[in-house]
Amino acid sequence: MTKSPHASARDLAWAVAQRAKRVGEQSAKVRGADWRTAIVTAVGTDGTVTADGLKWRRMDTYQAPLVGDVIAVSQSSSGSLLAWGRTAGAGDPVGAWTAIPLASGFTSTHTVFGPAQYRILTAYGGTRVELRGSVDCTSSVTAQTAWSSALPAAARPSVARTFLGRRNYSTDTKGVAVLEMATSGVMNVFGSASPSQTDWFALDGCHYDL
Template structure:
């Protein structure tokens, strides 16, 4: 092989390598793709800029963005980037159902309605506590009464929250009453004087935001 042939082959190899590198990093060549990125800045126009300089429009589900978020970015073949949302961190809610601790005078479940439980999940970037199941009152409740000790500190809201739940005062009498959670994570049920005392209540469909 002559020196000119060797030089030609070296140049050709270099061009092939350069072409491969450009194709791997150019959306128009490689097509659409996604990758993991870290947020460097948060824009006021619905975008975030990653540490590698990509400006991505936030997806509707990616709420409350913050610098340092580890996110999933998808890039179209035309180069348009969308931030799909953050990955769960080590301290993120795991969404597992946990039994609600009950005070003396309350038991669970009520008949067929399932045990009283709660979980912490993330909805659109915000943490939420969901509840389900049912609670029986050993003695009918006539006033606002705590039925649980404090939940885990992660479930304590910044303000007291209240919502309506189904209750039953007798076998054939059904109604609605209020459940409240304090800023210390204590759950309370409301009751009235006879004959509207609360004998049991359901928590299905209940939730409050943190």
């Protein structure tokens, strides 16, 4: 059946309108300034990611991007495109403060600083473990000593991590304790010989990345 000139013109107008709509959806200048979420389909080596068919410049805080990330993106009226970072999902490793399982010879009774605890969270695109509270030594520590039982696999780093914590202080002892998180999930404290032995140490402000 041959279409009438009117029907052909109508179909052509519809096709042109649909084409213009698709072009507009891909053009930041047509869309104007806004923000939305998008799914990453490719990760560039130049600090960009691709999502919704467009290349977005990553913010410095959006580290370790992955294909499949659901990210927040924004665009300016001049056409600049920014990827702010991934949004949280139901499976993200963000947890509540949890008691650190202490090894024999250590307690968490130094109530001035609270109990020894850890939590897992997302920071700068990676997974981080934060610590707080304090640990008392039943006997003064004078050498490398494991002070915790193994933390769950989700809190264990890929390589050993070291960090500093506060410790008992006097004219004969320094107020800094060297701490280590092993890949086995066990944490160590490095004590030294008398009179610089460690009697207690605090974890506030301590963290390590997986």
